[in-house]
Amino acid sequence: MTGLIRPVDHPYEQLPFLFSSMTIDELWWGGAAMLARAGIAQPDNEAVWILESALGQDRLGLHLNKNERVEERDRNNAMALFERRASREPLQYVLGTQEFCGLDFRVTPDVLIPRPETELLVEVVRQTCANTSGALIADIGTGSGCIAIALARALPMAILYATDRSPQALAVAQENAKRHDVQDRVNFLVGDLFEPLQGLELQGRLVAIASNPPYIGEGDLAGLQPEVGLFEPRLALAGGNDGLFF
Ligand SMILES: C[S@@+](CC[C@H](N)C(=O)[O-])C[C@H]1O[C@@H](n2cnc3c(N)ncnc32)[C@H](O)[C@@H]1O
Known part of the structure; x- marks a missing residue:
C-alpha cells in the first residue's frame, strides 16, 4: 500500500504544514512534505514509519483511521520526530531501532x-x-x-x-x-x-x-552524506589519514 491520500498533482513544496487540529492523513501529508523539502529520498514511506512509531499504529491502522483527529500530545510527538528527520538525523536514530541479522537493535547517536x-x-x-x-x-x-x-x-x-x-x-x-x-x-x-x-x-x-573497524580516511569525512557525517559517532568512522589506522 502506498501513502494515504496525498493528491498526486500537488507537489510537496506547495503544501502547508498545519499545526492545529489535524487528522492522521493531514499529519502524514504535512510530515511527508517536510521530509521532501529536506531532501529525504523516500518521504512518503519515512513519514509513515515515523507515524507508526509516534502513534503506535501500523500502516494498515493508519490507513483505516486516516480521518481520525490526532491527540495534541501525539501530534507534538510526531512533529518532533519529523523535525529531527528533516534535520537529516538518520531515521534509525529517530526511531531508535535497526534490524540486523533478523534481530531488532536499539541504536542511539x-x-x-x-x-x-x-x-x-x-x-x-x-x-x-x-x-x-x-x-x-x-x-x-x-x-x-x-x-x-x-x-x-x-x-x-x-x-x-x-x-x-x-x-x-x-x-x-x-x-x-x-x-x-x-x-x-x-x-x-x-x-x-x-x-x-x-x-x-x-x-x-x-x-x-x-x-x-572505523575505516573512513580523514580526507573523505567531509564528503559523507549528512546522515553519516553529522550524526554517526566520529570514533566509529574515522580511520586516520588513509582509513587504515585502526
Ligand atoms: C565502524 S564501528 C562498528 C560498530 C559495530 N561493530 C558494527 O559493526 O556496527 C567501530 C567501533 O569501534 C570503536 N572503536 C574505535 N576505535 C577503537 C579502539 N581503538 N578500540 C576499541 N574500539 C574502538 C568505535 O567506538 C565503534 O563503536
Whole structure:
C-alpha cells in the first residue's frame, strides 16, 4: 500500500504544514512534505514509519483511521520526530531501532547504525565456529553489540568478548544483549582494541576475532552524506589519514 491520500498533482513544496487540529492523513501529508523539502529520498514511506512509531499504529491502522483527529500530545510527538528527520538525523536514530541479522537493535547517536553488509562478517564467523562447542570469540569495536550479539544468538554455546573504547556505546550494547537474552554469554569490556582482554587468559584460545573497524580516511569525512557525517559517532568512522589506522 502506498501513502494515504496525498493528491498526486500537488507537489510537496506547495503544501502547508498545519499545526492545529489535524487528522492522521493531514499529519502524514504535512510530515511527508517536510521530509521532501529536506531532501529525504523516500518521504512518503519515512513519514509513515515515523507515524507508526509516534502513534503506535501500523500502516494498515493508519490507513483505516486516516480521518481520525490526532491527540495534541501525539501530534507534538510526531512533529518532533519529523523535525529531527528533516534535520537529516538518520531515521534509525529517530526511531531508535535497526534490524540486523533478523534481530531488532536499539541504536542511539552513541553507536554506529549496523549495516547490512556486516551480516556477511557474522555469517563467516558463524561458519568458522559452528563445529566448536563453547567457542571463545572476540568482537573488537562492538558499537551497538550487533556482531557479538548476533553471534551469541547463532551459536548458543559460544562465549563472546566485546570491546569498545566508548563506554556510551557499551551501555547501548549491554542493553541490546539483555534485549536478546545473551547478557550471560557476552562480556562487554571498555578499552583500546585488545587491551581489555589482557589478564583474561585468552591467548591461543580464541576461535575467531571479528571486527568492523572505523575505516573512513580523514580526507573523505567531509564528503559523507549528512546522515553519516553529522550524526554517526566520529570514533566509529574515522580511520586516520588513509582509513587504515585502526
Ligand atoms: C565502524 S564501528 C562498528 C560498530 C559495530 N561493530 C558494527 O559493526 O556496527 C567501530 C567501533 O569501534 C570503536 N572503536 C574505535 N576505535 C577503537 C579502539 N581503538 N578500540 C576499541 N574500539 C574502538 C568505535 O567506538 C565503534 O563503536
